[in-house]
Amino acid sequence: MKEKTKIIEKEIISPSDHDLKYFTRLYNTGVCDVDILRIKEIIDKTTDMIFSAYRDSLLSEPNTYIVQAVWAKNHKGKLSPNQKKIKKRIASMMNDIMEILDLKDINESQTFSIEYLIKGLAVSKISYLIEAFKNKQNTACISDEGDSSILDRLKSFWNA
Numbered sequence: 001m002k003e004k005t006k007i008i009e010k011e012i013i014s015p016s017d018h019d020l021k022y023f024t025r026l027y028n029t030g031v032c033d034v035d036i037l038r039i040k041e042i043i044d045k046t047t048d049m050i051f052s053a054y055r056d057s058l059l060s061e062p063n064t065y066i067v068q069a070v071w072a073k074n075h076k077g078k079l080s081p082n083q084k085k086i087k088k089r090i091a092s093m094m095n096d097i098m099e100i101l102d103l104k105d106i107n108e109s110q111t112f113s114i115e116y117l118i119k120g121l122a123v124s125k126i127s128y129l130i131e132a133f134k135n136k137q138n139t140a141c142i143s144d145e146g147d148s149s150i151l152d153r154l155k156s157f158w159n160a
């Protein structure tokens with residue numbers, strides 16, 4: 001019989017900025033049905049990669065651009081070439097996550113519900129990266145550092 005997973009709040013000091021950070025960590029008391037840390041890593045890597053690879057397009061288009069790409073729907077017609085590439089990466093992410101979840105005998109409504117939550121998170125994370133990149137407060141770090149350093153700073157907001 002599998003034991004329940006406990007969520008325990010811990011205080012963690014971030015090595016990058018030495019500020020006290022509070023966030024929730026997953027600790028297992030037994031066998032865990034869902035490897036949430038692997039799912040988080042997949043979502044983080046996918047959204048970071050999409051922002052890095054398509055940053056110019058994402059910055060120059062309206063906010064709905066990423067929503068259309070993630071959901072593979074454009075009410076005005078076809079997706080752009082970059083939106084199609086983003087769609088493929090999101091589809092690959094969804095397949096990886098569904099494989100980790102290993103849910104058996106779920107219906108279409110349940111599948112859509114899971115996709116809705118995960119795709120919504122992906123849209124939110126990418127939208128946040130876009131807006132934070134645009135934000136004038138980030139101008140100093142953007143002009144002096146490369147993309148990876150910018151992403152590292154922005155990612156810390158999601159772990160708070």
